[in-house]
Amino acid sequence: MEITRRRLLVLLPAAAVAWKYVLAGTPEGAPNYELTKHWWAMLIDIPKCIGCGSCVRACAEENDVPEGYYRTWIERYHVADWKIERPEVESPDGGKYGFPPHADDGGKNFFVPKLCNHCADSPCTQVCPVGATFISPDGVVLVDKSYCLGCRYCIQACPYGCRFLNPKTNTADKCTLCYHRITKGLTTACCEVCPTGARQLADLKNPKDPIHEFLKTHAVQILKPYMATGAKVFYNGMDGSVR
Amino acid sequence: MQIPVEGFMYPNEVELQWSILIVLYPFITGLVAGAFILASLERVFRVEAVKPTYRLALLTALAFLLVAPLPLQLHLGHPERSLEMYLTPHRSSAMAMFGFVYLWYLMAVLLLEIWLDYRHDIVVRSQTEKGWKRLVYRGLTLGSTNVSERSLHVDERLGYFITLIGIPSAFLLHGYVGFIFGSVKANPWWSSPLMPIVFIFSAMVSGIAAVMLLYMLSTRLRGQRIDMRCLDKIAQYLLYTFVIDFSLEMMDLLQRIYEADESFRSLDFMVHTRLWVSQVIVQILLGTVTPIALLGLMQVLKVTEAARRWIYALAGGLTVIGIFAMRWNVVIGGQLFSKSFLGYTTYKMAFATREGLLPAIILMILPFIILWVLVKLLPPWPESASVPSGATPVHGTS
Amino acid sequence: MFKNIEHLVRLAVVMMIGVLGFVILRAAVVPHSFGQYGHYRGAAIGEIASRPVAFAGHETCEACHTDVVEQKKLGKHVVVSCEACHGALAKHADDPSSVLPKKLDTAILCARCHEANGAKPKGFPQVATAEHSGGLACDTCHQPHHPKIETAEIKTEGKK
Known part of the structure; x- marks a missing residue:
């Protein structure tokens, strides 16, 4: 069957709305997107992660992440029962x-995907001297690359190591939670390609989002809660050795 | 370039963000604050003995203050955007206010104090000098040549007032630099409420030592005799501030060792391996304990003047090296370990790159060139004096 | 009296000019949208949102490839979205006739998920590919959109 763009648009009105912005892209983003109606977060289900690296590769492709830097990465933990405080962790090429x-070998082994926690009380946006990084009204921590000085204070302030200096732009860079996708009704690239559903984008302001039921019925944690960052990436089934 | 990593680092942590240039920044601002505080000793606390260094200390502070923002500029990914710090300063950022603190200190304190103090000389020179120099001095008079006793008295009073403001400003300038590091809660090597205080005292130590060395050197170069009463007094102040500084640092260390929180094992290992030479050997043993011992001995032993001069020079030199090592260990050390506390990275210093060793060396030479120009333009001592400068009042026009 | 503080007045004027210059510069240079939502350039949100996407999203794929949707429904791979294996294909979705997806090598592709690894969850199907297939492409036996091999099929394969 002959598939044309026109036909696609007719077929799928929901996608069509996004498509107008997919390639042409206007600064206002997709219509009907209201900044104040969303509060974005992510759910990571550790027991589902198989460490395939699809998310890392998809992120790099979707966001043009330079080689050797990571907006998301996967760590493999190995915890022998007698030294839970000293896990052996590795992340070759970010698990890409x-x-x-x-x-x-009898110890406990598992994968932990990491990304920006889009903290509600983010230390990185707090320290930016000029307001080049900020929390958007819909709860995503973003970097304005045409305003960033490249002083790297935010990179120092992130307790999770989620930021880096992009060598192409000489500005701070980090996960945008695929802001260009989620504002068009799509999910993030990492969630899109995750084959096991270990990563789920969540909108905390949407009462119909399954995240609410999940959070109610599962023992969920965030990374480094003592840092009091208001992290919004929730981890299910996370071992105490994870840091 | 492959950076050697030991254990596990979060992948983005492998590359160090703050290089040797950011080591220079607290080192240089420290010298500024310290030199200024030494200068204010004479003016506010009326310590007559250190008078010969008053103007030299002010000019030293200015020379270093002018260079202080350069390493930051050079380090920025986008230096052309640095004005944003002034245009849209982010109130919650510990770094944003530095621009204003810097400007306040430069404009409202240091330049003003120097100008008031030198105004008499400037006016005289605007009338006696020739050529382009005359123009410079005339510009500096701002078109007012009134050096009546009454106007100089006003200057003296205002200068005193500015020095009074200047002392807390100097504390602010460098305490603030300490806060930039001390407030980073993500980094246990930095995060400490003692950081600003340690920075202030180490600043005073380095500034006093630097002015002491410069005073000895400049007096030698001019073929003058060093005023030993002045030198002994400076060395004494250096000792006192150093003891306070060292005690604070040891308090911090003791607390860390005894509390042994989750970061301790990782940081302890780092100090015993990657920072062993720069922290334990250079900073603590050579740069702190040795000069304190030398200066302390000078207080109790009877030593000849010549020997005292040599020992002061040695102690001062070691002090400046020690404080530099301290800045290095704070800035670089704070980035060598992983925030997962599971591994360590390596700092590979480049040479002739934007953030390499070469620009750092140039930036360290630059303040001395500026100081040389300043000394030529605004001589801190009576030019034709044959007696030791301490014997005649330097700015005693009142 | 004024005569004796004239130089200070002149200094004050110089400083005022400096401050005034700064205020004017600030008004002229700060981007208009700065402060629209908070202490940042409001327009940055739109700029970041306007980035083109690379992955079309499985709903877009499914709009046309209904046959594959039906096939996937029968097997465990129903939860795996198209671009997890086929790669980013927004360009194909936008222009299906001229941009065509690459042919995939299942010997590499399947192993990314199914290669045995001690850290993978125990319930997840995994094999040591070297022993399992000896380098043979997985789709020799398995149909990727519906990977479970029916017993009947294996018997017929064996008889051949």
């Missing part, structure tokens, strides 16, 4: 190309 085979 998966992980080498690992013998099951």
Whole structure:
């Protein structure tokens, strides 16, 4: 069957709305998107993560992340029962190309995907001297690359190591929670490609979002809660050794 | 370039963000604050003995203050945007206010105080000098050549008032630099309420030592005799501030060791390996304990003047090196360990790059060139005096 | 009296000019949208949102490829979205006739998820590919959109 763009638009009105902005893209983003009607977060289900690295690769492709820097990455933990405080952690190339085979030696082994926590009380936006990084009204921590000085104070202030200096732009760079996608009704690139559903985009202001039921019925944690950052990436089934 | 990593770092942590240039920044501002505080000793606390260094200390502070923002500028990814710090300062940022603190200190304190203090000389020179120099001095008079006793008295009173404001400003300038580091809660090596206080005292230590060395050097170069009463007094102040500084640092260390929080094991390992030479050997043993011991001995032993001069020079030199090492250990050390506390990275200093060793060396030489120009333009001592400068009042026009 | 503080007045004037210059500069240079939502350039939000997407999203794919949707429904891969294996294809979705997806090598592709690894969840199907297939492409036996091999099929394969 002959598929044309016109036909696609007719077929799927929901996608059509997004498509107008997909390639042409206007500064206002997709219509009907109200900044104050959303509060974005993410759910990571650790027992579902298989460490395939799809999210890392998709993120790099979607966002043009330079080689050697990571907006999202995966860590592999190995915790022997007698030293829970000293886990062995590795993340070769951020887990972009998966992980080498690992013998099951009786300890506890699991993968932990990491990304910006889009903290509600983010230390990184707090320290920016000029207002080049900020929390958007819909709860996403963003960087204005045409305003950033490249002083890197925000990189120092992030307790999670989520920021880096982009060598192409010489400005701070980080996960945008695929802001250009979520404002068009799409999910993030990492969530889109996650084959096991270990990553789920969530809108905390949407009462119909399944996140609410999930948070109610599961023991969910955030990373480094003692940092009091108001992190909005929630981890289900996270071991105490994760840091 | 592959950076050697030991253990586990979050992948974005491997590369260090703040280079040797950011080591220079607190080092240089520290010298400024310290030099100024030494200068104010004479003016506010009326310590007559240190008078010969008053103007030299002010000019030293100015020379270094003018250079202080340069390492920051050079380090920025977009130096052309740095004006944004003034245009849209972010109130919640510990760094944003630095621009204003800097400007306040430069414009409202240091330049003003120097101008008031030198105004008499400037007016005289605007009438006696020739050529372009005359123009410079005439510009500096701002078109007013009134040096009546009454107007100089006004200057003297105002100068005193500015020095009074200047002392807390100097504390603010450098305490603020300490706060930029001390307020980073994500980094346990930095995060400490003692950081601003330690920075202030280490600033005073380095500034006093630097002015002491400059005083000895400049007096030698001019073929003058060093005023030993002045030198002994400066060395004494250096000792006192150093003891306070060292005690504060040890308090911080003791607290960390005893509390042994989650970061301790990781930081302890770092101090025993990657920072062993720069922290334990250079900063603590050579740069702190040795000069304190030397200066302390000078207080109790009877030593000849010549020997005292050599020992003061040695102690001062070691002090400046020690404080530089302290800045290095704070800035670089704070980035060598992972915030996961599971690994360490390495700082590979480049040479002839924008943030390499070469620009750092140039930036360290630059203040001395500026100081040389300033000394030529505004001589801190009576030019034709054959007696030790301490014997005659330097700015005693009142 | 004024005569004796004339130089200070002149200094004050110089400083006032400086402050005034700063105020004027500030008004002229600060971007208009600065402060629209908070202490940042409001227009930055729109700029970031306007970035083109690379992954079209499975709903877009499913709009046309209804046959594959039906096939996937029968197997475990129903939860895996199209671009997880096929890669970013927004360009294909926008111009289906001229931008065509690449052919995939299942020997590499499937192993990314299914290669045995001690850290993978125990319930997740995984094999040591070297032993399991000896480098043979996975789609020799498995149909990726519906990976479970029906027993009947294996028997017929074996008889061949």
